[in-house]
Amino acid sequence: MAGPVASAPYSPNGGSGPVGLDYRPALTLLTSLFFMVGFITVLNDVLVPHLKAVFDLDYTRSMLIQFVWYFAYFVVSLPSAKFLEKWGYKRSMVVGLLVMAAGALSLMPSSQLVSFPLFLTSLFVLGSGVTLLQVAANPYVAVIGPPNTAPARLNLVQAFNSVGTMIAPVFGSMLILGRSTSGNSAGGAATLTQAQRLADAQSVQAPYVGIVLVLVLLAVIIGRFKLPALGAASQRASKEARRGHSLWRHRNLVFGVPAIFIYMIAEIGVGSLLISFISRPEIGNLTSKQAGFYLTLLWGGMMVGRFIGSALMRRIEAETILAIVSIGAFVLVMMAVFTTGHLALWSLVLVGLFHSIMFPTIFTLGIRGLGPLTEEGSGLLIMAIAGGALATGQGWIADHYGLQISFLVPAACEAYTLFYALWGCKPGKAANAATAPAAG
Template sequence: MHFVAGPISSNRSATAAPAAGPANYTSALSLLASLFFVWGFITVINNTLLPHLRSVFELNYTQTTLIESVWFIAYFIASIPSARLIERIGYKKSMVVGLCIMAVGALGMILAAQLPSYYVTLVALFTIACGITLLQVAANPYVAVVGPQQTSSARLNLVQAFNSLGTMFAPLFGGYLILGRSTGGTAGTDQVLTQAERLADAQAVQLPYLIVAVVLVLLAVVITRYPLPALTRSRVAKADRGAHSLWRHRNLVFGIPAMFIYLIAEIGVANLFINFVSQPHIGNLTHEGASHYLFLLWGGMMVGRFVGSILMRSISAEKVLGGCAIGACIVMLVATFTTGPTAMWALVTVGLFHSVMFPTIFTLGIRGLGPLTEEGAGLLVMAIAGGALVVVQGWLADMYGLQMSFLLTAACELYVLFYAVWGAKPTNAFPDEPAQG
């Protein structure tokens, strides 16, 4: 598959234009950290939005998780067009376009609330996700290849920590401005809302998404005026491309399903967290109260990524990933088979173990790909579409109960463990080439 992830080096070097030195790259990574923060923030607003929409539209768990499935289908559909757009107009302009697309989707959420309409909500969220995909396709591989290979996992974990900073604050924002300003968000789990109350609750998302749209536009303006260093590329010659196959690289072949499966675990926990801890036999909380514990879940991911970035400078990324997979599996089993505070805190704790998984799987997956790095990175970004299968957990929750549905999450952790132990070992790796500043 001839897929290009974006305008970054296709070997292990990322070379700037002559005027761009190390200081320029440090500055560029700081800007990228702000983008990671923004898309993490917007993505996790969904975790407070879903129980809200479940109440407004009287959805079952399958319909509720379908909302998030539509979000992640965008990663699969938009990844290749995003890569081609980056090739056509460049990295900087593509970031601006991505932010503008997200702003359009945020305004669509205001329209969906005004109608109100479940289907317009799906379209608006799909649009926002397409914008985030465009940012993801370029930013993740850029961070991974801009420095030495041996510290790529540590580097991406560090920048992803700012993504987690956004995800940590989003539940507070959504809890206060969406759940805290709605009848469904402040009522008990057994209270039945009237039609008038549901219509009034629908309007609660308008102010948050107006704020989001304004912030996105302002950030797009900042990036437009920012002197981002250009990156050059060196590719495999077209005549020689047939001699190189992505499928000879075991770490990528098993890394793509590892990314896909991990996203099922992360998104399933995050999207069903509020509904889970609100149950009388778990936390017995209102949805607004439960959102504060979701803040701790994402806070654990932020802390874990900072810690992981430090640990991976002295411990191999595979060992850190494997240890986190074992820990995540254990706490998910505790959440499934216990009740009360024990189950609730077990689910909160899984954020700490999930923290390093996305950036570490990504960097291990593209390790040793050399001139095929862009293509491999693009496939790993497409694998983020695994989050769409959270609808399977929604179906399991409807059929067998919400708590038992987390056995699916525990099974996902076992595949990540397999990848860390064996699947991530590179085969047919290209020699590493040091990055140039």
């Protein structure tokens, strides 16, 4: 009897790895890439309040930092998928790392000239490199082992992404906010002289020079490392084999793309505005540097949650856990909106624990059962990360209706994630047919 061959994921890398090949060394190395992606991405949460003070921005304009970062996912995802298809996983990862290094290096003239448009341009380049890295690394981890353990596997490596997100606020608070005039002002507000503005802008230089060196080193290591081929069962299908298949027949993907898009609005909105929220007199009345500690706890909660989620998903269905954390996140965000003081503070910080498993779980549920369409589906899900750009809308609401009330936006996003967990992630008839054992 033939097995469910059509359900196997597909990749552009090709090759025929030997049966029983140990992929653990490759996965171990890839955790460093996920770490750096998380680290660099969450540094933006430090840059939002920092550049807000340097350039005297309102919430809407300060959130342009996140807009250009996640807009890069929208612009670069499909070209990255084409690059991956032509050149394979390893070259895509190496090029992604080098583009990231170029973007980080370009922050030097941006800070020297104290130009907000140049800062945004540098961050777009940096985000473009991250996009290419994500397009290659996420599907590789998802298809490198048995499909039934893909959610647990991706949650595990994403946990190391969260190690980076937990360390980044400490790094940023000490080396950026801690070395700036605005970062040490009570209540998160300061009026800067021209000299102070220049000094604060240049406080980003040393941290990002270090990041450039690490990224180049990783590119060299990945370039010299022999990534294992994924085997014939994981090869990308030919156009002829894919004829008659349609992404639109897979309900889990059709609702999964907006699920990633909408979830990213919540994750980025909470992370980007947490320092400003906690700094407010009625919440924590802290300096930005002090509030950065709580940002560490937010992302630390995501790290812990992913390790826990990876273990639980070996025993409990991924969609069940996704539903539970969606409800928990919704309740906590609503508490942050309608309470004050330490209750509001800790409610928002604890959201990180419940956000933890959402992205990797939605991603693996979204590509489940796609068979020869896995590559295209993965590209769409990665492109949906661009939803983080719309967190700028929460900044606009904060300017016009108040920062606290703006967190109703993430609450609405949690509601959609719950819908996806309960119904949207269920495979459609096309996926069920693909995973049915063939008679023979």
